[in-house]
Amino acid sequence: MRTMGDETPAGDLRLANLTKRFGIFTAVDDLSLTIPQGSFFALLGASGCGKTTTLRMIAGLEEPTSGQVLLGDRDIAGLRPYKRPVNTVFQSYALFPHLDIHENVAFGLRRRGIRKVTDQVERMLALVQLEGYGRRKPAQLSGGQQQRVALARALINHPQVLLLDEPLGALDLKLRRQMQIELKRIQTEVGITFVHVTHDQEEAMTMADTVAVMNAGRIEQLGAPADIYEYPATAFVANFLGQSNLLAGEAAGHSGDDVAVTAHGARFSVPADRARTDQGTVFLGVRPEKLHLVSGPDEVPAGHQHVGGVVTDASYVGVSTQYLVRTAWGSELSAFAANSGAGGRLPVGAPVTAHWDPRHAFLLPRAAGEDDQTSPVLDEPPVGALS
Amino acid sequence: MSALAHVPTPAGQPAAPPGVRRGRRRLLPYLLLLPGAAWLLVFFVLPLLQLAAASLYDPSGSLSTGYAMTGEVGNYWVALQAYWPQFARSFAYSAIALVLALLMGYPLAYAIAQKAGRWKNLLLVAVVAPMFTSFLVRTLAWKTILSDNGALVGLLRDVHLLGADGRLLATPFAVVLGLTYNFLPFLVLPLYASLERLDPRLLEAASDLYASPLRAFRRVTLPLSMPGLIAGTLLFFIPATGDYINAELLGTPNEYMIGNVIDSAFLVRLDYPQGAALSFLLMAAILAIVFVYLRRSGTEEVL
Numbered sequence: 001m002r003t004m005g006d007e008t009p010a011g012d013l014r015l016a017n018l019t020k021r022f023g024i025f026t027a028v029d030d031l032s033l034t035i036p037q038g039s040f041f042a043l044l045g046a047s048g049c050g051k052t053t054t055l056r057m058i059a060g061l062e063e064p065t066s067g068q069v070l071l072g073d074r075d076i077a078g079l080r081p082y083k084r085p086v087n088t089v090f091q092s093y094a095l096f097p098h099l100d101i102h103e104n105v106a107f108g109l110r111r112r113g114i115r116k117v118t119d120q121v122e123r124m125l126a127l128v129q130l131e132g133y134g135r136r137k138p139a140q141l142s143g144g145q146q147q148r149v150a151l152a153r154a155l156i157n158h159p160q161v162l163l164l165d166e167p168l169g170a171l172d173l174k175l176r177r178q179m180q181i182e183l184k185r186i187q188t189e190v191g192i193t194f195v196h197v198t199h200d201q202e203e204a205m206t207m208a209d210t211v212a213v214m215n216a217g218r219i220e221q222l223g224a225p226a227d228i229y230e231y232p233a234t235a236f237v238a239n240f241l242g243q244s245n246l247l248a249g250e251a252a253g254h255s256g257d258d259v260a261v262t263a264h265g266a267r268f269s270v271p272a273d274r275a276r277t278d279q280g281t282v283f284l285g286v287r288p289e290k291l292h293l294v295s296g297p298d299e300v301p302a303g304h305q306h307v308g309g310v311v312t313d314a315s316y317v318g319v320s321t322q323y324l325v326r327t328a329w330g331s332e333l334s335a336f337a338a339n340s341g342a343g344g345r346l347p348v349g350a351p352v353t354a355h356w357d358p359r360h361a362f363l364l365p366r367a368a369g370e371d372d373q374t375s376p377v378l379d380e381p382p383v384g385a386l387s
Numbered sequence: 388m389s390a391l392a393h394v395p396t397p398a399g400q401p402a403a404p405p406g407v408r409r410g411r412r413r414l415l416p417y418l419l420l421l422p423g424a425a426w427l428l429v430f431f432v433l434p435l436l437q438l439a440a441a442s443l444y445d446p447s448g449s450l451s452t453g454y455a456m457t458g459e460v461g462n463y464w465v466a467l468q469a470y471w472p473q474f475a476r477s478f479a480y481s482a483i484a485l486v487l488a489l490l491m492g493y494p495l496a497y498a499i500a501q502k503a504g505r506w507k508n509l510l511l512v513a514v515v516a517p518m519f520t521s522f523l524v525r526t527l528a529w530k531t532i533l534s535d536n537g538a539l540v541g542l543l544r545d546v547h548l549l550g551a552d553g554r555l556l557a558t559p560f561a562v563v564l565g566l567t568y569n570f571l572p573f574l575v576l577p578l579y580a581s582l583e584r585l586d587p588r589l590l591e592a593a594s595d596l597y598a599s600p601l602r603a604f605r606r607v608t609l610p611l612s613m614p615g616l617i618a619g620t621l622l623f624f625i626p627a628t629g630d631y632i633n634a635e636l637l638g639t640p641n642e643y644m645i646g647n648v649i650d651s652a653f654l655v656r657l658d659y660p661q662g663a664a665l666s667f668l669l670m671a672a673i674l675a676i677v678f679v680y681l682r683r684s685g686t687e688e689v690l
Contacts, residue, residue: 154595
């Protein structure tokens with residue numbers, strides 16, 4: 001059955017020094033990474049970061065300027081797309097409008113000369129819960145249904161790697177959540193390597209085993225979603241994946257198991273295993289949900305560190321209340337308080353003390369001259385606001 | 388709506404009679420149709436009926452003595468017997484011209500629609516530009532290009548592609564060439580419109596799903612360009628089959644098509660019944676071909 005895969009051992013997908021330039025613009029810059037067989041891998045980044053170009057190079061729709069795309073031991077970078085054991089779920093679905101659903105799903109099998117397709121197509125339509133839709137045309141289906149047809153059309157070929165290019169981007173929020181769970185279920189069921197490109201951090205975190213955060217053609221950080229979220233490697237990651245309060249400071253090396261930091265005239269410390277650097281200009285980072293607000297310094301628990309300020313904004317978003325606190329030096333910190341029923345809401349103008357457990361803080365390198373950074377409050381409740 | 392209809396009208400308010408407004412609205416589409424319908428009636432339906440009647444006149448009459456309406460169905464049979472070679476030639480020439488035009492026009496339309504980028508509009512203008520001059524002038528220009536002492540014939544004789552007394556003008560080749568050239572834009576423009584809407588991502592998807600470029604063309608591009616292809620071939624084939632200018636200017640009586648015969652029946656021989664019968668035969672043949680063609684190409688919705 002696996003006509004394309006017979007001659008090569010299935011294996012990990014490896015990108016080696018992959019580079020793509022369009023004129024003077026470098027879309028993908030010397031990218032190297034390994035995606036283990038059977039994993040759900042997410043390439044996360046803002047639009048224009050090179051994630052889709054990377055995906056298209058794996059699919060063969062874009063030719064790399066240099067570098068290798070290895071599947072197992074075989075370099076497939078020179079193969080035409082129709083010769084690769086790789087299939088894609090396109091952002092726009094790209095279903096063939098003149099063919100019915102059955103023929104859309106059977107397309108790949110037929111092109112490889114397989115005559116008896118009905119059973120496989122039926123099974124695949126059942127997998128994506130579209131039994132009985134075979135004779136309809138794509139235009140007669142809703143967005144979510146078309147998305148599932150696109151998935152079935154790719155999966156039926158049993159590719160070694162399935163590429164998903166923002167497949168849920170066109171769906172509304174509720175349907176997107178539903179499809180995220182669905183995709184994850186199907187991936188576990190079929191055990192194919194999924195490479196998922198998205199700009200939606202929540203989507204990446206809920207679905208993927210491993211997330212690579214891309215920025216300007218390079219990978220900023222790669223790891224399990226929780227690891228990246230809890231201990232980001234760069235200021236970009238800290239603010240792209242969730243939100244962060246980043247205080248500009250100077251690190252003064254180790255003192256015991258801690259790294260001492262001076263920021264805005266106050267002294268703080270961060271455990272050494274949560275410091276990406278221990279010298280020079282740094283960002284001291286704390287996630288908004290790890291920042292707790294109390295009315296005065298005497299209420300700060302032992303071992304916690306704190307700064308004082310004034311509440312300048314309180315947004316009630318249902319599950320939590322999101323506060324902005326202006327510090328003595330004029331920066332604003334963002335703090336989320338879960339609406340768990342404990343403690344009242346703080347009014348705007350109230351003097352408060354924001355405190356945190358140093359084990360929840362992290363230290364990142366900072367380019368000299370960069371000032372404090374606080375993510376703006378988003379419309380949607382951010383990831384991890386309650387977790 | 389119906390619930391509202393039961394609400395009694397408050398006394399004193401003059402309720403508009405509902406039938407009048409609705410009636411006027413229902414009439415509007417027909418009013419909009421009126422000018423076009425009147426035009427078609429006067430300049431298409433009536434002449435057509437007149438022509439149908441003429442095709443059944445007694446052939447022994449003449450313009451000066453007048454024709455008697457005798458329901459002479461035999462006119463058709465006589466016309467067909469006398470001129471079937473011209474009929475056959477018309478269809479053969481326009482079929483060959485159509486094939487040539489497809490071979491040139493499809494790649495051209497595809498290139499303009501999908502690959503031309505910022506040159507797209509310029510290329511479209513280039514396709515349409517010849518239509519800015521008259522059909523006659525263009526065909527006469529070909530007469531010059533193909534003439535016996537022209538540069539083209541000289542070159543072909545020099546490289547021995549043509550014999551020393553070989554010629555291009557006044558040959559079937561010249562007539563087919565003229566047909567191909569003159570009607571090419573009618574094929575290219577609808578094809579272009581179809582191919583322009585073709586989403587290149589569908590070709591990427593086909594390629595991703597193991598279709599070689601050739602198969603992607605066969606399975607995706609061609610079926611999706613079918614509406615343009617059908618419209619284009621009809622717009623090419625129908626006028627090309629009835630054309631007589633190309634055979635007249637670029638051919639000899641040996642290359643005459645049915646259009647030339649009809650032309651001479653009406654304007655030279657003044658045999659109106661026969662001209663009318665030939666016209667109807669041509670129309671019937673073309674309608675039959677178009678009908679079969681549309682059926683075969685699986686576009687019942689066009690009919």
